Amino acid sequence: MEALQGPEAKPQGRDSGPNVLFVHDGREHLVALERSLRVQGVGFNRVRDCQEALEALEGGPVPLVVFTDTRLPDGTFEDILGLAAKARQAVSVLVASEVGNIRLYQEAIEHGAFDFLTPNIESRQFRFVFASASSDAQERRAKATAMTQSHKKPA
Numbered sequence: 728m729e730a731l732q733g734p735e736a737k738p739q740g741r742d743s744g745p746n747v748l749f750v751h752d753g754r755e756h757l758v759a760l761e762r763s764l765r766v767q768g769v770g771f772n773r774v775r776d777c778q779e780a781l782e783a784l785e786g787g788p789v790p791l792v793v794f795t796d797t798r799l800p801d802g803t804f805e806d807i808l809g810l811a812a813k814a815r816q817a818v819s820v821l822v823a824s825e826v827g828n829i830r831l832y833q834e835a836i837e838h839g840a841f842d843f844l845t846p847n848i849e850s851r852q853f854r855f856v857f858a859s860a861s862s863d864a865q866e867r868r869a870k871a872t873a874m875t876q877s878h879k880k881p882a
Contacts, residue, residue: 746788746861747771750780750807751796756825756846760794763853777802781810789816791864792857794844797824797831808838817867819860 747764751757752775764771772790774780776799783790795807804822811818819841824831832843841860844853 746791748780748783748790748793749773749795750776750793750799751823752776752800754796754825757794757796757823759846760823760844760853763850764857767854769857776800777806777810780807784810784814784818789814789818791819792841792860793818793820795820795822797822797835804835804840805838808835808840812839817864817871819864821856821860 747769749757749761749771751773761771761773772783774783778801780793780795784793793807793811795804797804799806804820808820808822811820820839821842821844822831822835822840823844825846827845827847835843841863842856844856848856
């Protein structure tokens, strides 16, 4: 797993780690999204395939947002959506495609993606989608924590 941070990103502690995971094998449309986050000072990790994504989701802090390519060396975005759904904490998944394709868009949303991104996304729109995805995961985590705490019985 490759940890990447922008020049203004705050160092990530061992327990916190970056709140973003990219899953792709070097595809330019996702590298461009990484550059955009780096400029914003957002730290992230990158893995190449589903197996490495599984290890990242199970082995350390669960990221708030996962960006995944539609095609991976050992699977597809559907596999990543399945892994994210099984994560210990809520994760928002953004599926990125190198082309606009309504069928892929529909499949991604139907399988639980937060949104579907194409290379022509404007910077302002990208920042909004990323912030919304992060906020969504944080809210779902807060609700899960509240539910867990409300079910605990006093000793």
